[in-house]
Amino acid sequence: MTSVEHFVPDAEADTSPRVVAAYIEAYTDVNDLIVDPFCRSPICVTTAVAAGRRAVAVNFSPLDALRTRLALVPVPTRDLDAAATRISDSPKFDMPLRRHLLRLYRTACRSCGNEVIADYFVWERGRDVPSQVSYRCAACGDAGLRDCVEADVQVLKDIDPRGLHYWYVLDRAARQDDEPRRFAAELLELYTPRSLYVLYNLVLKAEDLFAGSTIHDFLRLALLRCLELGSVxxxxxxxTELAETA
Known part of the structure; x- marks a missing residue:
């Protein structure tokens, strides 16, 4: 048996799959096996499969592995939109989940006094409460970054920093007798109680409604992105230095 190896440039070096496709067409035939031993991007695998080749990809990162696997099983946008709507409309206490979570980001327009939903809050490093809020009022048009008021802080008092959401996430990350539990607890400190509570509710609903499905895998990937954006x-x-958003 003859073995021929060809070097293919890192797919991340060129965002277009055309370079990878050119190598595949030049050096392989239909149904050949292509191996990507450092699969940091799904480009090589998806391009190979589209060209009628078989592919094996290896990556020790669960996130990269999930991203590559999902790139091979695209889901129609309408199905993802429907899943998001179903989560949004699911009940939480006496209201839809979306309304319940949005109310945690409510503030008052500094111009007309109407209740508005903030775009984000700014927390200065080392402080336990937000210092500024960004919003756009549909009623009067007032918009921009404003100093927080006492009512903004009061909203946070409705969320217990060590409530069920905190212990649920911590127990999922590490068992009580695990050495990594201390590190998991330190990681949770990267999230404000409000952000952690919101993420906890979204994770629970996604698992409850779509566990075991491809839709659930796509939702997991989206929530991982939320973990990145929602941290301090x-x-x-x-x-880039003094403050974070939540």
Whole structure:
């Protein structure tokens, strides 16, 4: 048996799959096996499959593995929209989940006094409460970054920092007798109680409604992106050093 190896440039070096496709067409035939031993991007695998080749990809990152697997089983946008709507409309206490979660980000327009939903809150590092809020009022048009008031802080008092949502996430991350539990607890400190509570509710609803389905895998990927955006490591717009958003 003859074995021929060809170097294919890192797919991430060129966002277009055309370079990878050119190598595949030049050096392989239909039904040949293509191996990507450092699959940091789904481009090589998806391009190979589209060209009628078989593919094996290896990556030790569960996130990259999930991203590559989902790239091979696209789901219609309308199905993802329907799933998001179903989660949004699912009940939470006496209201839809979407309304319940949005109310946690309510503030008052500084111009007309109407209740509005904030775009984001800014937390200065080292402070236990947000210092500023960004919003756009549909009633009077007032918009921009404003200083927080006492009512903004009061909303946060409805969320117990060590409530069920905190212990649920911590127990999912590490068992009580695990050494990594201390590190898991430190990671949770990257999230404000409000952000953690929102993520907890979205995870629960996604699992309850779509567990075991491809839709659930796509939702997991979206929630992982939310984990990145929702942490205190995410800087406020225009500020890379002093503050974070939540």
């Amino acid at each position: 490591l995410n800087p406020a717009p225009g500020d």
